[in-house]
Amino acid sequence: MKRYLANHVANMPPSGIRKFFDLVATMKDVISLGVGEPDFVTPWTVRESGIFSLEQGQTMYTSNAGLFELREELAHHLNVTMGLSYDPLKEILITTGASEAVDLVMRAVLEPGNIVLVPDPSYVSYGPCATLAGANVRYVPTHAEENFRLRVKDLTQAYSPEVKLLVLSYPNNPTGAIMQREDLLPIAEFVKEHDLLVLADDIYSDLTYEGTHTSFASLPDMHDRTLFVSGFSKSYAMTGWRIGYVAGHPDLISGMTKIHQYTMLCAPITGQIAALEALRSASEAKDEMVAAYDRRRRLMVHGFRSMGLDCFEPLGAFYVFPDISKTKLSSEAFAEELLKEEKVAVVPGTAFGPSGEGFIRCSYAYSLEQLEEALQRIGRFVERRFSL
Structure with missing residues (x-):
């Protein structure tokens, strides 16, 4: 029945974000840093x-x-x-x-x-x-x-x-x-x-x-x-x-x-x-969430830099975009192998455009405990696989 689809729809690639998270849904014990959704409940x-x-x-x-x-x-x-x-x-x-x-x-x-x-x-x-x-x-x-x-x-x-x-x-x-x-x-x-x-x-x-x-x-x-x-x-x-x-x-x-x-x-x-x-x-509740994101932001930047990966310091939103080009892997290969070996899900930078090659996106809209565990797993992966 695909022949009935309009060409511009049929030729449109699926979201590069969702590709990985459809795979995550079939795996156990995965820490996902991929979805841009607050971990807080509505005030x-x-x-x-x-x-x-x-x-x-x-x-x-x-x-x-x-x-x-x-x-x-x-x-x-x-x-x-x-x-x-x-x-x-x-x-x-x-x-x-x-x-x-x-x-x-x-x-x-x-x-x-x-x-x-x-x-x-x-x-x-x-x-x-x-x-x-x-x-x-x-x-x-x-x-x-x-x-x-x-x-x-x-x-x-x-x-x-x-x-x-x-x-x-x-x-x-x-x-x-x-x-x-x-x-x-x-x-x-x-x-x-x-x-x-x-x-x-x-x-x-x-x-x-x-x-x-x-x-x-x-x-x-x-x-x-x-x-x-x-x-x-x-x-x-x-x-x-x-x-x-x-x-x-x-x-x-x-x-x-x-x-x-x-x-x-x-x-x-x-x-x-x-x-x-x-x-x-809800302005006070909003301010409390922003303060929590700020603490997590600092943790993530320090974590990636400590493992030898360059990491631009984000000054807004709730994502870090570390540079993984030193590993010589493409963004997609890095994300796939990290998910397979350490069960941490991140998004390849190329999901966001051609200039994203050499980067991965990690959301820090997750608890400090989850983020610390994710950084430990990513650090193990980087130390085991690459000499940075």
Whole structure:
């Protein structure tokens, strides 16, 4: 029956992340450092609000754009935390996770023949979403020696007149790199010069360990050019609630809402009510989670460096991206042999783009005990197999 599949779907490779974790599911005693999901449970006030809403019989549709009360609270939150000003009536759309928001941006603004510039390495969904929207993808390399920050010189080399959209995903998955204001200003000039739109995926903005996160939309002349995407999964440990959002110019949000109302209708009401409570009462719990991630981050960087592997220090998100090129194994071979010999699952860097070769991604959204055991096993593997 494969002949019935559309060619662009049939030719799309499966996620490089899921390949390994389908294999992990068949093995025992594996420590997985692969899935980017908080090991914390959703804060109790948030859970209680969702439970109470169900007990009160709040199980109906919301408006296509989402609960207005949630959009109002989000507008206030973005203004206070990032200096962004959005009209909750026309400029914010609640989505089924940030993933749907990314998909909506791509489908609303892209046409066949358009090109999307995607930093490399970066999250696995951007390229496939662009392809499903009928556009082409061009990866823009970032480099460890430049702290994996996107540079105008690399954008300039990748640019052609067909480029319409630039993806910015900082703090970055998988590298943990951040972009500070002085890094973003030249990018903004490039965007303005070439009349581009920007998809700014700020899902990890709260997980910034050095300085303050700068939203691209807050830069001069970038507010209307930027589609700001975020959600509640990472900051509030709400992955299963599936609530994200996109904020931007009303003309663009209106286009995305059309697609949303025909395909998704609305995000789940229980998750929206819980998200509203998260904004109102869970900031302390969020800060405690961020502090725990910071401790784990330091442990992981020290652990990989101690075993002789270079490891860029992540300043955001909850991943480390150690350089395993000294072992002379490819990223995929290293991950496969580590899983086979020591039962530790990591993700090959190539799952996130061509520039990921020579690296592996390890999530530290796990307990300190699990991380310490994983580092011991990886250390044994490296010491036994390689002379570093």
